Amino acid sequence: MKKYLFCIVVSLFLTSCNYGLFPQQNQSATTILKNNKVWEEVIIETQFYSSLQETLIEQGFSVEYALDFTRSLKWDKFLSRLKDGDPIRILVYQKNTEQNRIVYSKIKALKITHNTKDYYAIYFKDGYYGKNGEILNSTLFLRYPLLKKPIITSHFNLHRKGPFSRRTRPHKGTDFGVLRGTSVIAPADGIVTNVSYQARGAGRYITLKHRANLKTVYMHLSKVLVKKGQKVKKGELIAKSGNSGRSTGPHLHYELHFKNNPVNAMTFKFPQESIIPTLAPNDTKYFKYLSTRMGYLLQ
DSSP states (O other): OHHHHHHHHHHHHHHHHHTTSSOOOOOOHHHHHTTOOSOEEEEEEEEOBSBHHHHHHHTTOOHHHHHHHHHHSSOHHHHHHOOTTOEEEEEEEEEEOTTSOEEEOOOSEEEEEETTEEEEEEEETTEEEOTTSOBSOOOSOOSSSSSSOOEEEEOOBTTOBOTTTOSBOOBOSEEEEOOTTOEEEOSSSEEEEEEEEETTTTEEEEEEEETTTEEEEEEEEEEEOOOTTOEEOTTOEEEEEBOOSSOSSSBEEEEEEETTEEEOTTTOOOOGGGSOOOOOHHHHHHHHHHHHHHHHHTO
């Protein structure tokens, strides 16, 4: 009987380890992945260098993800104070592919230590939160549907003269001067409501519907990477910019509509409904457990 009970205890302990209730020994990502082909929770230890984007890229995260993750956090002022050498610990899931290439999941938690104080970003449901549940990514919408801040070649202007007719023709969007084939991303979660082609106008274009009566339009594309009815996530690649339709040169024409009316995407103040909500009362208890666990793993 004692032997039987002992076996049960050992079995429960091993199960708990597998589900992450007890942290495993802290090893480098390379050591864990050498002979492992399944997703595994690991801690990456590194130091801040130059910028958070550069630090993440140096650790093997893609350029697109590193940029999207960094700008999704409300940490602009904090990140500018960081110094080279500040310790960083990152919790992710990762695996080795058949081509022996390391693949990361999105960051589950991150801790940066600056001037002996710890700063956390913990992923929960729809965004990143601080250790005490404070929200870190304040809005669902990115200002630009591109991986980096672009040059604006033509501003939103409802009284602009058309480049071909020279007559007053409303410019309902913003033109970004980008090379043909530049990645276009969804600035927020949404659903693709239209994928069309207009030879003497918008060229290849996409329309996305978002929450809070918001809609975005992308024109003069060279390639469309989504289908009508498809759901997309913030930061997801949806198209490549181009010069299709009636256009004076390669660029991306981007429109934002609120309640079916065009608005200036560069200055629009998003409604409260588009803001990621703070923790709901029934989420607080679980997040407290999650925060405690992440704090333990990243210590």
